[in-house]
Amino acid sequence: MTALLEVSNLSRIYDVRRGAWPFGRLAALHAVDGVSFDLAAGRTLGLVGESGCGKTTTAKLVLGLVPATGGEVRIGGESLPAAGTPAWRALRRRMQMVYQDPLGALDRRLSVGRQVMEPLAIHDIGNPADRREKALAMLDAVGLAPHHFDRFPHELSGGQRQRIVLARALMLDPQLLVCDEPISALDVSIQAQVVNLLLALQQKLGLAYLFISHDLRMVRQVSHQVAVMYLGRIVEQGDPDRLFAAPAHPYTQALVSAIPTHARAKRQRVVLPGEPPNPVDRPAGCAFHPRCRHAVARCRVETPELRSLADGRRAACHLAEQIA
């Protein structure tokens, strides 16, 4: 089976000015640096990492919303056309995005129904009666009632708004949904509702999800594969159960151990020194070495490649075998 989405060696470099304009010198910010992964239809890849690690840039690159500096994105075997071209527009029907803040993603002056029907209008599909019918069916599919059709976003709760965003994203029958922190803005009791809905929709429609979140527990709940990013690179990738139970990369170990839990007594916390460095000042060698308690001389000079370990997962650490 060929993957629905193939990402190879993707990178995005921003030119940023260090210091006050116009005196500062230009520097290269490697937001995403050589990221590769595959995603099959009906599967979920969880992308985790801290703010600034390149998760969202990766999502935008996958959709072509930001042009890549290097590497390639292939959808169903075809290379992603340049943004704005008719070919890209046609392809965009197959991949949609769901953002963190549903109120920001919705137009507060348009009724729910208008917004849910809008993708069909943009792509000139069906007549108004068809569109209305499909929108009502979609509202039902995401657990909303027909009377929500004429409501406005401010009249609804956060969970309901996120359902509308989902309904709108699904109107064009996409194959891939890029979900950027889709539940982070919701309350705990509502998060579970939306996650269960995402899982049910995946079952029913065979959707593939690129699921971006900083919440490792939710990521484990929804993902078939997980990739952990640090400063623009994937540092560990594999099956979520194994990856979170026994992380191989020291950064993943720290990330997992940082999750507060009632069952703390069982685990020893690894508190990392310092904070993630500025991506402009990416440390030489392994970018994680200044915060790593295992770092040796080699880590300071040689950047570790993402390589397969004995149990099938991949990690970018020279010492993965010794410290696991």
Place this chain on the structure above:
Amino acid sequence: MAESTGALVSLQGLTVDFDTGKRIVRALHGIDLEVRRGEALGLVGESGCGKSVTWLAALGLLGNRARIGGEVRLDDRNLVGAPVAELERVRGRRIAMIFQDPSSSLNPVHRIGRQLGEALRLHRGLDGKAAEAEARRLLDRVHIADAQRRLGDYPHELSGGMNQRVMIAMALAGQPDLLIADEPTTALDATVQAQILELLGEIRRDSGMALVLISHDLGVVAENTDRVCVMYAGRIVEDAPIDTVFEEPAHPYTRGLLAALPELDGPRRALTPIAGVVPEPSNLPPGCSFAPRCERRIEACEAAPPPSTALAAHHRVACIRA
């Protein structure tokens, strides 16, 4: 840790009504809560449940649109309706507060040193060299490296985690007996959150200061407090030691919260969401506020709000079905 000797602060029947101009909406429906000396207490609930409003009301920080009822007792004095001068002696000096977003709590146009100095002058009457030395000591205390240089930095020159350390240092400036930390790590990354919580725990162990940790994250509260109060729609629905809440939660809402959280290890299980949504404060059901979402609801639940009753020595719950 300091010995727990009786209540430091005691809230009795605390109510808050907001005047929205059109009508009066009750946000807090009688909070009874005691914080003992040196204790770490967690306050958990979803947005709008009143966990922050409780302490803003207690310190008189809600402004004149809010009407506050009930009592907030500190050293046998009632802070509700107390003159501003008296409240100002309490704020920062007896009870300090830190918030979710440190960069918006700090003044962007003043250097860190000046802001710390201001707190030291207000609370401790320190000036000049003495204030600077103390500010340096406080930054050392919250593990900010190179304190002397950092005193000359502006908030935007520091990261979010560093700014939260500065906020903690400012809160410590008044040597308070109680620190209210309102979602102190919600805006921070996971690994930085771990550092900040570690720091709060360390300070508490060293100084015997009591801590109220307000959070929506049961895990954060579990690791950093001894006792937790679960709030829902302006009421405390369950008050119990941490282990009890996780092992024998009594209120259906507490149980629902736990069932809605995924685990990081063990087999994956389907999440059980709590159906429905939190009711609007202006439109609460007549009986138990949780009844419309509750699976164990009976007719009596819809008649009147359930009283808080003791299940065990340190375990109170407001549910007639518990």
